[in-house]
Every structure is written in structure tokens, then in C-alpha cells.
Amino acid sequence: MSTTDNTSTPVAGPDGAADEATDEATDEATAEQTADRAAEEAATALSTAPREDTTGPAAAGVLGMLRWTWHQLTSMRVALILLLLLSLGSIPGSLVPQSNVDELKVAQWKDTHETWVPLFEKLQLFDVYSSVWFSAIYILLFVSLIGCIVPRTWKFVGELRGRPVRTPKRLDRMPAYAVWRTEAEPEAVLAAARQVLKGSRFRHDLTGDSVTGEKGYLREAGNLIFHIALIVMLVAFAAGQLYKSEGGKLVVRGTGFSNTMTQYDDFRSGSLFKRDDLPPFSFTLDRFDATYERTGPQKGTPRTFAAQVTYSKGAFGTPQKASIEVNKPLDIDGSKVYLIGHGYAPIVSVTDPRGKVIFKEAVPVLPIDSNITSTGAIKVTDGYRDKSGKQEQLGFNAFFVPTFAGVGKGQMFSQFPALDFPVLALSAYHGSLGVDSGLPQNVYRLNKDKMQEFKDKDGQLFKQRLLPGESMTLPNGAGTVKFEGVERWASFQISQQPGNGLALAGAVAAVLGLAGSLFIQRRRVWVRARRGADGTTLVEMAGLGRSESARLPEELAGLAAALSTEAPIAPEPEPDAAEAGTEAPASPAHAEGERG
Amino acid sequence: MTPLAVAANENLAHISNVLVYSSMAVYTLAFFAHIAEWVFGSRSKVGRTAAALTGAAAAAAPAVQVRGKGGTTAVLDRPQVVTRAGAGSRDLPDGPGAAGGTEKGDLYGRIAVSLTALGFLVEAGGVVTRAMSVQRAPWGNMYEFSITFSTVAVGAYLVLLAAKKNVRWMGLILVTTVLLDLGVATTWLYTDSDQLVPALHSYWLWIHVSTAIICGAVFYIGAAGTLLYLFRDSYESKLEQGGQPGRFATSVLERLPSSASLDKFAYRINAAVFPLWTFTIIAGAIWAGDAWGRYWGWDPKEVWSFVTWVAYACYLHARATAGWKGRKAAYLALFAFACWIWNYYGVNILLNGKHSYAGV
Ligand code: HEM
Numbered sequence: 001m002s003t004t005d006n007t008s009t010p011v012a013g014p015d016g017a018a019d020e021a022t023d024e025a026t027d028e029a030t031a032e033q034t035a036d037r038a039a040e041e042a043a044t045a046l047s048t049a050p051r052e053d054t055t056g057p058a059a060a061g062v063l064g065m066l067r068w069t070w071h072q073l074t075s076m077r078v079a080l081i082l083l084l085l086l087s088l089g090s091i092p093g094s095l096v097p098q099s100n101v102d103e104l105k106v107a108q109w110k111d112t113h114e115t116w117v118p119l120f121e122k123l124q125l126f127d128v129y130s131s132v133w134f135s136a137i138y139i140l141l142f143v144s145l146i147g148c149i150v151p152r153t154w155k156f157v158g159e160l161r162g163r164p165v166r167t168p169k170r171l172d173r174m175p176a177y178a179v180w181r182t183e184a185e186p187e188a189v190l191a192a193a194r195q196v197l198k199g200s201r202f203r204h205d206l207t208g209d210s211v212t213g214e215k216g217y218l219r220e221a222g223n224l225i226f227h228i229a230l231i232v233m234l235v236a237f238a239a240g241q242l243y244k245s246e247g248g249k250l251v252v253r254g255t256g257f258s259n260t261m262t263q264y265d266d267f268r269s270g271s272l273f274k275r276d277d278l279p280p281f282s283f284t285l286d287r288f289d290a291t292y293e294r295t296g297p298q299k300g301t302p303r304t305f306a307a308q309v310t311y312s313k314g315a316f317g318t319p320q321k322a323s324i325e326v327n328k329p330l331d332i333d334g335s336k337v338y339l340i341g342h343g344y345a346p347i348v349s350v351t352d353p354r355g356k357v358i359f360k361e362a363v364p365v366l367p368i369d370s371n372i373t374s375t376g377a378i379k380v381t382d383g384y385r386d387k388s389g390k391q392e393q394l395g396f397n398a399f400f401v402p403t404f405a406g407v408g409k410g411q412m413f414s415q416f417p418a419l420d421f422p423v424l425a426l427s428a429y430h431g432s433l434g435v436d437s438g439l440p441q442n443v444y445r446l447n448k449d450k451m452q453e454f455k456d457k458d459g460q461l462f463k464q465r466l467l468p469g470e471s472m473t474l475p476n477g478a479g480t481v482k483f484e485g486v487e488r489w490a491s492f493q494i495s496q497q498p499g500n501g502l503a504l505a506g507a508v509a510a511v512l513g514l515a516g517s518l519f520i521q522r523r524r525v526w527v528r529a530r531r532g533a534d535g536t537t538l539v540e541m542a543g544l545g546r547s548e549s550a551r552l553p554e555e556l557a558g559l560a561a562a563l564s565t566e567a568p569i570a571p572e573p574e575p576d577a578a579e580a581g582t583e584a585p586a587s588p589a590h591a592e593g594e595r596g
Numbered sequence: 597m598t599p600l601a602v603a604a605n606e607n608l609a610h611i612s613n614v615l616v617y618s619s620m621a622v623y624t625l626a627f628f629a630h631i632a633e634w635v636f637g638s639r640s641k642v643g644r645t646a647a648a649l650t651g652a653a654a655a656a657a658p659a660v661q662v663r664g665k666g667g668t669t670a671v672l673d674r675p676q677v678v679t680r681a682g683a684g685s686r687d688l689p690d691g692p693g694a695a696g697g698t699e700k701g702d703l704y705g706r707i708a709v710s711l712t713a714l715g716f717l718v719e720a721g722g723v724v725t726r727a728m729s730v731q732r733a734p735w736g737n738m739y740e741f742s743i744t745f746s747t748v749a750v751g752a753y754l755v756l757l758a759a760k761k762n763v764r765w766m767g768l769i770l771v772t773t774v775l776l777d778l779g780v781a782t783t784w785l786y787t788d789s790d791q792l793v794p795a796l797h798s799y800w801l802w803i804h805v806s807t808a809i810i811c812g813a814v815f816y817i818g819a820a821g822t823l824l825y826l827f828r829d830s831y832e833s834k835l836e837q838g839g840q841p842g843r844f845a846t847s848v849l850e851r852l853p854s855s856a857s858l859d860k861f862a863y864r865i866n867a868a869v870f871p872l873w874t875f876t877i878i879a880g881a882i883w884a885g886d887a888w889g890r891y892w893g894w895d896p897k898e899v900w901s902f903v904t905w906v907a908y909a910c911y912l913h914a915r916a917t918a919g920w921k922g923r924k925a926a927y928l929a930l931f932a933f934a935c936w937i938w939n940y941y942g943v944n945i946l947l948n949g950k951h952s953y954a955g956v
Contacts, residue, residue, distance in 0.1 A: 047916065049916055076916065076917040077917055080920060083913060084928075086906050087902075087906035087907045090906070091903060101893060101895065128894075129894050175679060176678070177678045177679075178678065237892075246889070326887055327883070328886065329886060497890075500891070503891075507878040514870065541675070553677045556677050557675075557676075557677045560675040560677065563675075564675050
């Protein structure tokens with residue numbers, strides 16, 4: 001295809017078409033290819049996506065090698081592969097139990113799959129999301145992302161400040177094309193074209209015999225915003241992990257909690273968290289309400305949970321009332337208090353051989369099934385002396401059911417989670433609880449190393465089932481134990497995670513940017529007007545969008561219709577004038593037929 | 597709840613079940629009507645694709661691009677726009693649709709679409725009465741999720757039809773999968789209507805779950821397009837290389853839209869819901885933050901939502917990357933949809949995490 005400008009030669013058609021007609025048929029194919037390539041190039045120019053670099057590492061030494069590596073890393077192909085790896089790499093974490101999610105499950109899994117454990121541990125499959133290889137994938141991806149965003153942003157800013165690209169030589173090769181003749185002067189047509197483009201809010205520019213218009217910059221902007229938002233979110237997550245603190249606390253009704261480290265049952269924090277970061281506040285659990293499905297196949301399924309608390313901010317704040325529910329945490333000075341679990345605390349009193357009540361407490365027991373069958377331990381550490389006056393400690397293993405099935409119905413398991421028929425079973429020990437040994441101890445479990453069993457008259461471990469209000473007498477006049485009643489407890493998680501606001505802002509920006517990027521088309525429109533051989537003006541319009549545009553032809557038709565009110569279609573020229581144009585006449589319908 | 601209300605609710609739940617079963621009956625009729633459409637349509641011998649491809653060599657030098665001189669142009673009062681396929685893709689016409697241009701086929705096709713619309717109304721009624729019977733959003737368990745899912749998928753298809761999009765070709769596939777979905781829902785997933793566990797008591801249920809269902813249904817439609825694109829594309833390339841596809845394949849694929857149209861259709865559908873899917877995940881994270889005290893905890897459901905999301909992002913990237921366009925991108929799209937389906941059935945049933953609730 002000739003690349004010289006044909007405007008000087010008197011042709012009736014657009015320059016490209018004139019070339020074609022005079023070229024050999026074999027050249028036609030190459031001309032078509034060239035034009036196709038031109039269209040494709042023009043289309044890729046509508047995106048700031050990095051070009052594919054298919055050359056190998058250049059010979060230019062270490063620096064060249066580094067540059068090549070960088071180009072590879074920031075190429076679309078590598079970004080794509082890294083993304084694919086990220087999705088595949090996340091999968092094992094859903095199939096193998098994760099120690100940061102459920103330690104217990106990990107332990108169980110290890111027991112049943114012993115042969116696999118060494119390999120899995122080597123591959124960090126129990127900690128996928130903090131493993132070296134997973135981190136490597138996302139860090140590389142984010143390096144690639146930054147390496148991609150920075151040049152794209154510059155390029156985009158340059159495009160915004162520069163002028164729209166010049167008009168391609170052959171508009172008829174563009175995905176959408178229209179052409180007609182008019183009696184209006186070319187200058188007038190171009191001036192009208194500018195008005196039309198301006199009216200449709202295209203950025204437009206006049207060069208020579210043509211006007212270029214471009215629209216939809218928001219697509220590119222949205223895309224950049226989306227990718228930047230991803231980085232913002234990653235930073236927010238990282239900050240959250242480093243500064244977070246999170247702890248659990250079990251609170252029996254009527255008692256309270258104040259936010260200092262020593263009060264927590266368990267506490268975790270990020271590596272940059274400092275003790276002073278805990279905001280001072282306190283709360284008391286006033287009431288806990290739970291309701292359960294009473295009938296039907298889902299009998300026992302919980303329906304509502306609510307913890308009523310009184311809390312005060314700071315050391316001396318005024319008390320306020322609030323309700324904490326499963327989906328409604330309480331926000332106090334940036335710390336969130338979540339309701340995590342609940343259960344029962346049997347109230348037990350112990351009377352020593354001299355008839356003195358030396359212990360009376362609501363002792364929380366932990367649920368082991370969904371009907372709140374619970375287990376726990378009662379530890380009487382101080383104040384007990386046996387019949388001979390010897391100082392000793394008492395311990396009881398406690399088994400509690402809120403709804404007892406009735407005597408003789410197999411093992412004592414709860415039938416329903418509500419307090420319909422509470423029964424407490426205790427087995428009794430005496431000796432040393434080992435709490436003074438300095439070793440941390442589980443409060444829900446009895447350490448029987450230095451404890452002896454109380455024996456019943458058959459020489460078995462002494463145990464008894466109690467209804468509320470009932471007492472049991474320990475063997476040999478060692479005292480009595482009374483099941484006074486039942487209290488409730490609720491457990492809370494108190495967490496602080498700075499960076500949540502930033503993560504949310506990033507997420508919102510990501511969704512908006514994405515919508516802009518996917519719903520807005522970036523497209524160009526060209527209008528060329530020049531005088532033809534017969535003295536009329538030939539108007540050509542063409543449109544180009546990213547390959548997926550469906551509405552582009554419609555939009556072009558609209559613009560063409562608007563322009564043709566200023567540059568009306570001229571009546572059919574003389575037949576020999578058409579002949580002079582070297583072309584066989586072709587109707588648009590015919591052209592459609594060729595396409596299809 | 598008073599006993600009276602309980603009775604009323606049981607009544608509604610019963611009506612809901614009757615409606616769901618009735619919709620299955622109607623969809624079954626639609627299924628047979630579609631079959632009839634395809635059978636009658638197969639009697640037309642169009643052979644347009646082959647003609648277009650083999651004729652392409654002869655017409656290699658058409659290239660008469662100047663339109664508007666003489667001929668019909670003079671009588672036009674507005675300029676005509678000529679379109680060309682994008683560079684590098686085959687420039688083929690869309691097939692005539694299942695009816696193959698036959699009158700009888702078309703009649704059955706219309707009957708099938710009408711029945712599908714009726715089935716949709718009945719099924720939607722089933723979903724609404726279910727919601728009324730429990731007085732909450734009807735998305736508390738997998739049964740409810742499934743019936744809503746197929747209702748939305750059919751609804752999306754009908755909306756596309758009403759918007760005059762060329763989608764009738766997917767009628768048969770859609771009705772078949774809807775029947776499968778409802779069959780699985782009523783036989784294996786059925787759960788009596790009931791209240792929610794406290795963790796689901798939240799307005800985020802409305803937001804997060806409804807968008808998740810919409811995304812799944814629309815992704816499904818995109819995946820159907822992608823799958824047919826793969827078949828149609830290999831059919832076209834076989835023809836292009838002078839091969840002779842089997843008679844059945846020819847008869848069916850011939851009537852589908854061109855591979856370029858199917859590909860574009862699938863892309864537009866997937867790209868349109870991707871932002872919504874992103875939003876769904878974010879909404880889920882916010883809800884998890886309120887309900888469980890952490891917004892992201894790599895629970896199996898969360899993992900697979902993330903995998904699905906990244907896989908769709910992969911697909912969108914692939915479309916913009918030389919060397920990955922076309923079939924490779926299509927495989928990624930199918931992988932992404934497979935992840936979505938697995939996240940729904942597999943994760944709910946096989947892997948238990950925090951997202952397991954009453955009655956699966
Ligand atoms: C962190 C992971 C990433 C995710 C989740 C992601 C996601 C997306 C999504 C969803 C799109 C589609 C929007 C559209 O088609 O306009 C997109 C487009 C794009 N992404 Fe990414 N991306 C990631 C990383 C990258 C990286 C590392 C690069 C650079 C190498 C990159 C470059 C691009 C480009 C150039 C486009 C626009 C393509 C086009 O013009 O159609 N992305 N990205």
C-alpha cells in the first residue's frame with residue numbers, strides 16, 4: 001500500500017480505496033493486513049497497558065539483565081501468571097486445616113495423617129497464608145503492580161495533557177465507518193463536526209482536513225484507581241496485622257471486665273502493638289438472653305442471643321447501657337466488643353466440717369455440644385480444713401446439663417440448650433490443686449497429680465448428681481457441697497484493628513474504579529472532509545473503541561446523523577462521475593453482506 | 597409466635613412447595629418445546645458458516661469500501677454505518693438460532709420462551725411465599741439459595757430477551773440446568789421453612805447474599821456462553837482448515853451465534869458482574885467483621901470467594917493480553933465459574949467452616 005498522501009491526485013474516494021483499486025490483487029491482502037495491524041495498534045493505544053516485550057534478555061550485561069527482568073515482571077503476561085498462581089495457591093488453605101484458624105483441627109488432622117505431616121510441614125501447608133511461597137507470590141504481584149501503575153499513570157497524564165492522536169490515513173478500515181457526499185464546504189463540515197463532538201463531550205482537535213475526537217478517559221482513570229486501591233488495601237491489611245490486638249474474656253452475669261492486659265483470658269497482638277494502646281474502659285454483664293427453637297426438626301437451634309451490659313469509657317466515665325448481639329458489636333473508643341459464646345455457671349457452695357461456708361461461687365463450665373452439655377472444674381483453694389484441722393484444697397470435676405433427659409436414659413447428655421431441667425454431677429477430690437506451682441493452669445480442668453479421690457462406701461470415686469437446691473455430704477464428714485442455682489456467662493472478644501477505615505476506603509475506591517473501568521468505553525471518532533473530483537465534499541467518519549464495544553457503531557451513527565443535518569447528503573452524482581471514481585458502486589446493504 | 601401464626605406460616609410454606617414443584621412441571625414443558633425447536637430447526641439446510649468461510653477465498657478482493665456513491669445512498673437521509681470485525685477475528689455471521697429459520701421451529705421456540713416466562717413467574721411466587729412463611733429473606737439455607745438462584749438466572753435471561761439481545765440460543769441449556777438445580781434442591785437440599793440462627797440476623801444478609809446470588813446466576817449465563825464459544829470456535833477452525841465436522845455438530849453449531857459473538861457476549865456478561873462480585877466479597881467481609889470480630893479469616897468460604905475473584909480477574913487480564921485472548925481466556929473463565937460452583941456446593945457440603953448453618 002502506498003504511503004504517499006493522495007490528496008493532490010484527483011480521486012473521488014478516500015485515498016486508501018483509490019490505492020486499492022489501482023494495486024494488484026496480491027497487494028490487496030498485504031494492504032488489508034497492514035490496515036488490520038494499524039487498527040489493532042490504534043486500539044491498543046486506547047489503553048495504557050504495557051506492551052508485550054518478547055525479546056530475550058539483551059546482551060548488555062548485568063544492567064541489561066536487570067532491566068529485562070523488570071520488564072518481564074511488569075508485563076501483563078507475568079501479572080497474569082502471578083494472578084493465576086495466587087488463586088491456585090490459596091486453594092490448599094481451604095482443604096488442609098490452618099493453625100491460625102483452628103489449632104485443634106490441625107492437631108486432629110496430624111493424628112490421622114501421620115505420614116504426610118513432615119512433607120506438609122515442610123511445605124507450610126498448615127500456615128498457607130503466611131507461608132514463604134504464598135507471601136512470595138503476592139509480594140511479586142504487588143511489585144509488578146507498582147511497576148505497572150507508575151508508568152501507566154505517567155502515560156495517562158501525558159495523554160490527558162497532549163492532543164488526541166492524528167487521524168489514520170484509511171478511515172474505512174476502522175471498525176465503524178460512514179461516508180457520504182455533501183454540497184457543504186469542507187471547512188464548514190469540519191467546523192460543524194467540532195460542534196457535534198463538543199456537544200457529545202468529546203475531547204476534539206482539528207488537524208488539516210480532519211477532526212479527531214476522543215472520549216471515555218474515565219475508563220483508564222478508573223482502572224488506575226482500582227489498581228492503586230488494591231495497594232491501599234494491602235497496606236491497610238498489613239497495618240492492621242502489625243498493630244492489632246485481640247483478646248477473649250469470659251464474664252459471668254453480674255461481674256465485669258476492665259480493659260487491661262491482666263484481665264484477659266487470652267490475648268494476641270501484632271508485633272508493633274504496645275500495652276498503652278489499650279483504651280481504658282470497663283463493662284458489667286447485667287443480663288444474658290438466649291432463645292432456642294422449641295419444636296420441629298431444628299429443635300435446639302439458637303434463635304436470639306443478646307448480652308445487656310453497662311459500660312463506661314475511660315477510668316471514670318459515666319455508665320451507659322448497651323446490648324451486644326451476635327451481629328452487633330459494641331464500639332468503645334475504637335475497640336470492638338463482640339459476643340462470641342455463652343454458657344452456664346452453676347453456683348456451688350462448700351461448707352467445711354465445722355459448718356462454715358468457705359466457698360460460694362458461680363463457676364463457669366464450658367459447653368461441649370450444641371445442647372450445652374458442659375464440663376468444668378470447681379477449685380476450693382483457700383480456707384478449707386479437714387475434720388482433723390489439716391489445711392487442704394478441694395477439687396471437683398463438674399459435668400452440667402441444662403436439660404436432663406431423666407434417670408436411666410443412658411449417659412448424662414443435655415437434650416436442649418435452655419435451662420429446663422438442670423442437673424449438676426460432681427466427683428470429689430482433695431489434696432493439693434497445684435495452683436501454687438507457678439505453672440499456668442487451665443481453670444476448667446483439674447490437675448489430679450497431687451489429689452486423692454474421696455471414696456464412697458464401695459471404695460469407688462465419690463460422685464453424685466444434684467438438682468438445684470440439693471446438697472451432697474462428702475464422705476467421712478469432710479463437709480457438704482450445695483448446688484445453689486445456675487448463673488449464665490457470656491464470652492466476649494475485644495479487638496482493636498487500626499487500618500480498618502483505610503481498608504474500607506480502599507475497597508470502596510476499588511469497586512468504583514472497577515465500575516468505571518469496566519462500564520466506560522474509551523473510544524475515538526474521526527471526521528475527515530475534503531473536496532472530491534466532482535466538486536462536492538466527501539465526508540468520512542470512523543470510530544474505534546477497545547475491541548468489546550457494541551455501542552460504537554450506534555454512537556457513530558448518531559454523530560453522523562447529527563453532522564448530516566449541517567452537511568446534508570448530496571443527491572446522487574452522475575453515473576459517469578461514479579465511473580471516474582474507479583469504483584464499482586456498492587450499497588451499504590451490499591457492504592453488510594460482505595461482512596456477513 | 598401464636599399457634600395461629602404458626603399455622604398460617606405452615607400454610608404458606610406448603611404453598612411455596614407446591615409452586616416450586618409446579619414451576620418444575622412448567623420448565624419441563626419448556627424443555628420439550630425447546631427440543632422440538634431444535635429438531636424442527638435441524639431440517640433447514642443453511643450451511644452459512646461453511647459458505648462464508650470457504651467463500652472467503654473467492655471474495656478475498658472485495659474491498660470496495662467506498663459506499664455512498666450512487667446506488668441506494670442517494671435515497672437515504674442519514675449516513676449508513678458500516679462495521680467490521682476487530683482485527684484478527686473471523687468475520688462470520690451469527691447462526692439463525694435453534695429454529696434454523698424454520699417456521700415450525702420458531703413456533704416451538706416461542707412456546708418454549710413463553711413457558712419459561714410462566715415457569716419463572718411460578719417459581720418466583722414460590723420464593724416469595726417461602727420468604728413470607730419465614731418472614732425474612734428467603735436465603736437461610738441451601739434449598740432456599742438454590743430456588744432463588746435459578747429464579748434469578750431465568751430472570752436475567754428473560755431481561756436479556758426483553759432487551760432484544762440475541763440470547764434465545766441458550767434457552768435449552770438454561771432450562772436444563774434450572775431443572776437440574778431444582779431437582780437437586782427439592783430432593784437433597786430440602787429444609788423445612790424455619791427461623792435463622794442469630795449469626796444470620798443482619799441486614800447484611802439481604803445485601804451480601806442477594807448480590808452473591810445475582811452474581812452466581814449471571815456468571816452462570818456467562819459460562820454458558822463461554823462453553824458454547826469453545827465448541828463453536830473449534831467448529832469454525834475445523835472448517836477453516838478444510839475439515840468436515842460431524843453432521844450433528846454441524847447441525848447444532850451452525851445455528852449458534854458466531855464464535856466472535858459468543859466470546860464477546862460472555863466477556864460482557866462476566867465483566868458486567870465482576871464489580872458486583874467484588875462488592876459482594878467486600879460486603880461479606882464487613883459482615884464477618886461485625887459477626888465474628890474479624891473481616892477476613894481465610895475460612896473455606898472466604899478462600900473460595902477469593903479464588904473465584906482472582907480467577908475472574910485473571911480472565912479479564914487474559915482478554916487484554918496478547919497470546920491469551922480467545923480459547924485460553926475462555927478456559928480461565930470456565931475455571932473461575934467452576935470455583936464459584938464449588939464454593940457453593942462443595943464448600944457448603946464437604947468443608948465445614950464458620951459458614952455452615954442449620955440444615956446445610
Ligand atoms: C493485584 C492483582 C491484580 C488484580 C486483582 C487486577 C485486576 C484487574 C481487573 C479486574 C482488570 C479489569 C479491568 C478492565 O478490564 O478494565 C484489570 C485490568 C488491567 N490490569 Fe490488573 N490486576 C492486578 C494486577 C495487575 C498488574 C500487576 C498489572 C501490570 C502488569 C495489571 C495491569 C492491568 C492492565 C494494564 C489492565 C487494563 C487492561 C485493559 O486495558 O483492558 N494489573 N486488572
